[in-house]
Structure formats: C-alpha cells, structure tokens
Amino acid sequence: MTDHALADKRNEIILKTADDKLARDVRTIPIREEAGIADTFIIMTGRNKNHTQAIADAIEDKLAQEGLEVRSVEGMREGAWILMDCDDTIVHIFTQSEREYYDLDELWGK
Numbered sequence: 001m002t003d004h005a006l007a008d009k010r011n012e013i014i015l016k017t018a019d020d021k022l023a024r025d026v027r028t029i030p031i032r033e034e035a036g037i038a039d040t041f042i043i044m045t046g047r048n049k050n051h052t053q054a055i056a057d058a059i060e061d062k063l064a065q066e067g068l069e070v071r072s073v074e075g076m077r078e079g080a081w082i083l084m085d086c087d088d089t090i091v092h093i094f095t096q097s098e099r100e101y102y103d104l105d106e107l108w109g110k
Contacts, residue, residue, distance in 0.1 A: 007039060007088045010068055014091055017062045018044050021055045023093070029108050039088040041108055045099050049079030052093045056082045059091060 011028070018026050023044035031041050046052035053076060060070050063086065071085040080098045084091040092104060099105075 010086055011089055013062050013066060014042055014059055017059045021058050023055050027105060031108055038090045041090050043092045043104055045094050045096055049095060052082050052095060053079045055093050056084060
C-alpha cells in the first residue's frame with residue numbers, strides 16, 4: 001500500500017470512529033505546506049472530558065485492529081485537549097471550551 005493510500009485509510013478509520021462515537025463538529029484541515037510536521041489535522045469536539053477520552057480510546061483501538069499504530073497520545077488524563085500523533089495525521093479532540101479558546105480551526109483553516 002502506498003503512503004498516500006495508507007494515510008487515506010487511516011483518516012477514513014479516524015473519521016468513521018469519530019462519527020460512531022458522536023464526536024461533534026469534525027473538521028479535516030490539510031496543513032502540509034504550512035507546518036511540515038504532518039499532512040492533515042483532524043479536529044473534533046466531545047461533550048465533556050469523559051467523551052473526549054472515549055473518542056480517543058476508540059480511535060486508538062480501531063487503528064490497532066487494522067494494524068495501524070498511534071505514535072503518541074498527549075492530554076488523555078486531563079481530557080480537555082487530547083492530541084494523537086497518527087503519523088501523517090494529527091488528531092485534536094477538544095472539549096467545547098478548549099476548542100474555542102485555542103481556535104485551531106481559525107489558525108490553520110485559512
């Protein structure tokens with residue numbers, strides 16, 4: 001599988017899992033040229049910290065089932081902003097207040 005096909009498969013799993021777990025306001029933002037750290041941000045909102053943690057757990061589990069690993073996860077204990085390094089994709093799972101405060105949609109979405 002090519003790198004591009006693998007990234008597409010990974011993103012499809014992440015987006016499907018987010019939908020299955022009822023994540024809100026899911027947005028995919030291509031960032032390659034601006035950042036150089038990844039190709040894509042996937043940003044979503046959970047209802048509360050327990051919900052963001054459940055979304056992150058589910059994404060990690062579904063990727064593992066497909067033989068894809070998450071390089072690292074930050075913020076899981078606090079749950080307000082969980083950052084998942086999924087190779088070429090960085091997943092941001094926020095509570096509503098944290099998403100509004102950091103406003104990555106505006107920062108990277110231009």
